[in-house]
Amino acid sequence: MHVIKLPVASALILGAFALPALAQDNPLQKYLSVPGAMTTLPVEAAKEPWSLQFSRDARAAFENFHYQMGGDHALYYQQNLSEMLPTAYAAPHSDYIPLERAIDDSIGENVRWTTSEGEMPLSEYIVHPNHRVQGMMMIHKGKVVYEQYPGMNQMDRHAWMSPGKATVGLILALLEEEGKLDMSKDVVNYVPQLAGTNWDGISVLDAANMETGLALEETLDAIIDPSSIIVRFFAAEFGSPNPLTGEMENWLDILKTAEKLEGEEPGEVFRYSSAVTQVSVLLAENLDNMTWADLFQERVWGKVGAREDIMFHLMPDGTAVTHGLISTTLEDFGRFGLLFTPSWAATAHEDIVSDAVLERMQTAGNPEAFRRGAKFAGLTDEFGEEPKANSLQWDAVFEDGALYKHGNVGQGLYVDPARDFVGVYFSTNGYIPPYGEDRAQGFLRQAAKYLGGE
Template identity: 30%
Template sequence: MRTIQSHRPISEIRDIFTFFHTPANVVQIQVANDKTLYAWQNLSAFQYTMQIERDGPISVFPEKIDPKIGQFTFTRPGEQPETVDQHFDTSNMDALLVLHHGSVVYERYKTMRPFDKHQWFSCSKVVPGTMVELLALEGKVDLKKSVSDYVAKLKGSAWDEVTVEETLDMATGLDSTEHEEPNDDARSNPVRGWYKWAVSIGLFEDKENLNQSPYDVLRNMKKVKPGHTAFEYNSINPFVLELIVNEVTGRTLNEVFGDRVWRKIGAQNDAFVGVTKYGLGNAWGFVNSTLRDMGRFAMIFTPGWNKISKEQIIPDSIIKAIQQGGKPEIYLKGFVGREMQESFPDMQGLANRHQWDIVFPDGDFFKAGVGGQGMYISPSADTVVVWFSTGKQMEEVMARAIVKAIGK
């Protein structure tokens, strides 16, 4: 049984600091292991960060704990049936929360305390995605226009041929993707565009002394197919979305997101988000918060939004755009779509949309983080399931089973 991280000996903590502050090991921050079990709950010690500050009264969740949820049974492909409690006890999960009609119906913590913050990883991607959606609703961004219409430093590059909507949908048709390069070596081959981008933002060590800025890498990307022909997962896309937010608003994302969301949902704690040493955003993968506050964010996509906010932050039109605007025909043409399909092998019609990894035919949607974080939202059941893990084990299958059992 893994212990609460605050119980680690100081000597072990110092060894972890030494490890992650060694340039060659920086890339290991994204890999689930015993060291990141600590680092992901203390990420501000290992990354540059900016605060997403809370304000106002804390929204209070009624607690209506339902012991039956822990006994709900589900089956991950290739595994034996298990209960929710069994999976939590034996898996890499750090914490799990279920909110139904705005009440806490299930909540458990294992390696962290309720007030500890945890790394979201790619669950963060829906933050810049949502900010762009809201700006589009206000007429400040046209989703059909080119990315370079909003980011002047990309004019004259392949981004002239990429729309904001294609970027939102991970379907730009550009090279330098995160998984679809030949041999799937984008994360390890220094000649790949994605690798060079990771170097440019400080995620990887600059072993080749490239000294490139992120704009240099983005401008060197090439168009290789029409947009919206394949779901090609790429963290560069939400990085670019954050650039659009910066250019359109003239503000950093932590302030935009703080104003538009965090200070409206009664968050219990400040959150924080990664930033490069040059001030460019890392909201594509480095938002950190407590679990309940992650749940509050997820609730703004459900009818229960009024339990935490005085205003409807996410209009119904955005929910419908997520639920109905995906393209199932492009979903399996990329690595992540095929990977997500493995969790639901018998389900037809899965799609992605606006940075959400799975949009189900029934209107539920889900976002995953590379290290095992998750955010499952069911507007029809007015239920959200959010969790932190240090190692992914198809928890989305469990989350969907919980939602469907609660809905009965």
């Protein structure tokens, strides 16, 4: 176990960024000194019941920045978000379809990838204290071939974080296939609440690919600036006040104030933003005239023979925080990925993702805009090869059609339809070194190739 004891002014690692120390007068600084923000517990602590006092302390300290530090309290939040935020549920199909197991013990030793500690087998990586993986599952040709739970129990719920964005991309593609949505039209045609703002002239496709030309990117500067639109947005969706003014704000009102980036038009640069995802959530609700949980049950989860409900955690106004605050078991996370593979019938009663929808998700991105974006270099390093593009909320699409979506503090969804492979993982990987490095995605791509005989 690594116990980190750092002064309040120590440097942070937040997401993919190495951050300088926050200024002492920065309102976000207070979250670093709150007990539970730092990492002192091993992830296996989450396999046992939490003490009553720990649970109370975690609930009392809950706040976006505190949660995303990935420290001890984050272990609790990952499992228990429904205690922190209002939650809506989408029910699965009434007929449960158990996933078959065909565990391949060779995967742990034969699948290798490079980390900051050097090249290592998956069996070493998954229990390494610096990477804090809680669970990992691989599904090949519809059967579970790898399953490990070093930091959670099989039936524990866990937050997906940003892989939840893949649910938004899927719903957009389904709406388009049905003819209810024209992605070439402007966002404001479907979200009139944004009409008359700088969202005018931004197409649905450009928004779905995070190429709005608006100052909404989750950059280093934005994340540590308490006055930034991103910090204000995250605070609002968690029901927390503006960190500078103490005022309670509405997330959509904040996004109405988004400014245009000088010299940049929509569609030119991929700029990652969870806030943009939420606009697509509202778009889908407007089109289907029902809440996100209900429309997702009608279109997706109600056709899946999953074991449990999928949980959507809500903002104060009832909007599902679908860009990241979704909770399921690890297996049900994997079931979502299975929908994109030839083995969809191993989990679903209907073919939800048609060949046309899958192709749309693999090809809707703009390779030039992707390469201009900040994520391109990081993804290339993580996989050891260049992805082709981002597309419809997926971080990366490869030439062979594989798709990947990463999540904060170490979550991941990797889908490889051509190899009929799905890999998912959950982690709580804190932001203070030696933590913060997520290399699981590389192992999953290597595993898909290994199982494919390559």
